[in-house]
Structure formats: C-alpha cells, structure tokens
Amino acid sequence: MARPIKKGIDYFPLDVDFLSDIKIRKIMRACGSGSIPILISLLSNIYRDEGYYVAWDEDTAFLVADEVGTSEGSVEELVKKAIQVGFFDKTLFDNENILTSKGIQKRYKIAAYKKTNNAILKKYSLMTTETEFSTSETKKNGVSDDGNGVFDDESTQSKEKKSKVNKTKVNKDSKPRQNKFDEAQLSLANHLLNKILENNPDSRAAKHVDSWANTFRLMMEIDKRTIEQITYLIDWSQQHPFWRTNILSADALRKQYDRLVVLIKTEHEESKNKRQKTSGRKEVLPDWMDNPEVLPPKPQQVHTKSQEELDREVAEMKRKLKEAR
Secondary structure: OOOOOOOOOOOOOOOOOHHHOHHHHHHHHHHOOOHHHHHHHHHHHHHHOOOOOEEOOHHHHHHHHHHHOOOHHHHHHHHHHHHHOOOOOHHHHHHHOEEOOHHHHHHHHHHOOOOOOOOEEHHHOOOOHHHHOOHHHHHHHOOOOOOOOEEOHHHHHHHHHHHHHHHHOOOOOOOOOOOOOOHHHHHHHHHHHHHHHHHOOOOOHHHHHHHHHHHHHHHHHOOOOOHHHHHHHHHHHHHOOOHHHOOOOHHHHHHOHHHHHHHHHHHHHHHHHHHOOOOOOOOOOOHHHHOOOOOOOOOOOOOOOOHHHHHHHHHHHHHHHHHHO
16 A cells, blocks of 8 residues: 655744734733644644634544643634634634644745646635636645646646656666755745745745755855854745845855845844934844854954053163163
C-alpha cells in the first residue's frame, strides 16, 4: 500500500506585529489575553492537518481547549469573535463549517509550493489566483498549475498518470540534489517572500526561495547572524517606504545588513529625542542591537595632543636632563 502523502506543513509564519493587527486586538479585547494561545492552537491545527483549513465541530473545540488548558466554551466564544472580526471567513464557516481565510490559504500555498498535493479545494478557495499566483510562475515553482490553484478531480488524476510516466524516464543512477539549507533558513526565505507579496501581490519572486534560503544559511554560518536578527531586518525593511523597494532578495538584505542596522539605531535615537518633547509610543530595540559583534568594530580614535601639552612635556624633559647633570 502506498504511503499517504502528507497534506499539511511543518511550520507557518507568524508576523512579529501579530499582536498589533486590529483583528487580533479586537479578539483580545473581547476574549482576554488567554485568546492568543487559543488562536495559535487553531492555526497550528489548520496548517498541520489539511494545510489551509480545519473542520469546526465539538471535537475540534475539545482538542484545542485540552491543548491550551482552557474551557471549550472559551474556545467557542473566541471562534465566534474571530469570525465576526473577519479573522476567519464567515461564508465558509456558515456554509461548510470550516475555519479558514484568504491569508491562511495564501501562506499555505507559499509554504507548500514544492508539494505535489498543495491544491486547494475549489469550494473552499478564497484566492483570486491571477493576482496571487500567475500561470507561468506556478509551473516553475511546483505550485498547482491549473491556473487557479484549486482542486479538480479529473485534472489531478491526469497529472498523477503523467507523473508516473515521467518517473519511469528518470535515470535510476541519478542522485537527487541535496539542499545545504535547513528548515529554519527556508522559513526565513518564505517569510521574506510573504512580506514582499504583501507589498506587491504580483511579485514573481517565489522562484528564488531556495536561493534565498541558501543565502540565509551563509548569513548564519559565515556572518554569524541569528534568526532573530534576520527576521527583524526583514520586517523592518519591508515596512520602510524606501527599503521595501530595494530589499527584494536575501542577497540585498545580506549586502545592506550593516547599513540597515546603523540606520535603525539612528532613527531610534532621533525618535527618542522627539519623544522628549512630545508623548508618544515608545519603540524598543531588540537587545542584540547593543551587541558589539552585530557591526564591525569602530576604529579607535587617536588623541591628538595640543601645543600647550607638548610644550609642557618638552619643559619637563629639559628639567629632568638638567637635574641629571
């Protein structure tokens, strides 16, 4: 018996400004701070099992409640609020009794673009795929090439037959290419892609994900950058009005890394000076920003003596010579 193909994914991106999202804030205001672990559990169930949705029933409510240590009533209350504010799609919940959203489906397609079974059921699809994934792009990336990224029984069967035929033509002695990067570096590449797509949904950058993952590997192994540092610069650059049009690849981020760190610190100091006059939101830089290893060491300043100091030293030397005679 053939081994069943895994539908879900092993990880999913969570933006650093997750708690700043207006939908999340409304949910927290209504359901309390304990709503965050419930949301994380729901998203984990969605991405882990089917990849882009989860069937909503009493069992799901029980499993989530048991996982985070809360009551089923709290989970049900949160789901109602999440649907109300648009975190989950209301139409599909009412008609199909599932939890999903356009954002969830989009992130799933990006994270699972290498999977052969990453198609989305047509009746569940919320994506306008001409803008999210172009036909030429999906063919290159292994993302469903049916033009709209949705599931079609007949077309999938024909694709499976073609796949079996193609496999018989592969040289048995050929060895598959081994990627040097790991899941964490691939996750960083997908995170950068997500941010770029948020600014430009028509971007065709998905074909570079593997290359970006390798660049992030080099940043971590050679440049000694951490996941936290790289993630912070990805988020900051893609929110900046100038740099989001210039940092469009992992190579660009690596090249401009030192410059971006200096710029972030400078802007933070300027913002702090302005806050001394007016009250406003305080931005806190991560601790690693103060680490001297983040940037190349600054050249030591050479103290230049004044003429007066030189004259005093000469006079002192003359005095000592005179006393020695």
